Amino acid sequence: MPGFGSFTNGLFVGASLIIAIGAQNAFVLAQGLRREHHVAVALVCMTCDALLIAAGVFGLASLLQMYPLALDVARWGGVAFLVGYAVLALRRAAGSGGLRAVDAPRRPLGSVLLTTLAVTLLNPHVYIDTVVLVGSIGAQQPTPGIFALGAVSASILWFGLLAIGAARLAPLLARPLTWRLIDVGVALMMLSVAWMLARPALST
Template sequence: MLFIEGYLNGLFISAGLIIAIGAQNAFILGQSLKREHHFSAALVCMACDAVLIVGGIFGLAVLLEDSPLGMQVARWGGVAFLVGYACLALRRAITPHVLQASTQPARSRRSVLLTTLAVTLLNPHVYIDTVVLIGAIGAQQEFPPIFAIGAVSASVLWFFSLALAGSRLAPWLARPTTWRIIDGVVAIMMLGVAWGLASP
């Protein structure tokens, strides 16, 4: 019974933190809509979350809390990346073009995966959520490994569902208006997250 309780605690706490509107989720949804290495990108997010969650629960939370310089570097690096990504999305939104998957130049898997890593690892909120918050809570559990399995399960279920649901929306890819709206929303979202990171 305690094992089930520990698993569910990890599952729900992690889900509450991961299933939030942010740069990482917006990027995976965008890749899924384009059917452009979306499952590979989702797998990178799952793997990163798993490493950070396990590392946080088993000791990295203390290291990050004692390294304000490291957090500041991650913070401003994330702000710069998010602003740059928002500018690219705005340019796509205001430039007339037909966004059909078959007519757009495909990005390499390497490019998509590197961008996924940047969106994930340059966002300080990822470390705060997975390493500090989940890590601190998980370290206090009676069975930390069971809690960790539950927390990682939430990431796996969320990103797999996000990739799968996004790919179901592929028929809308042929509509330029749809992509204008998506790019505009992504740009606003990126700027909003960047502002939140830059604010005291």
């Protein structure tokens, strides 16, 4: 079943990139811990991811039909980025730190949503993750649309979990050990995706 395989590949690739701890995830977690418009924040992140993933998968797929060399550029650039990000995650895991909610007055919805858009769209990593990395892998799938659906599903599940579950998991999420374990898992997933990108080229 190529469709099911493409969906599960999209789900895994999307999860491995989205779960990486960065500015966007830290912001969503903080909003969830504070219970400040956290559902609306998660919906904005899901929508942005869906649009960028679709642009990457379908746009890059069309580009690769005209310029096959673009696949090699996207592939090896993505591999270098993923390996570098994995190293950074392992370095964070060797350090210490935790996420804590900040006590501050409740902000209006519009202000929070503008901040969410800024954290999401002004971060160059989001374009590398969704447009370049997800797009380059999705363009190689037998059913790119189903792959994109799997990647979008990972985004919906992850941001929903962050926004809704953060308040209940606040004591656990504040522990530095939890974040060390998350960063180790992130590093392993990044290396797995890097291998997924590099393997087709190395096997030819």
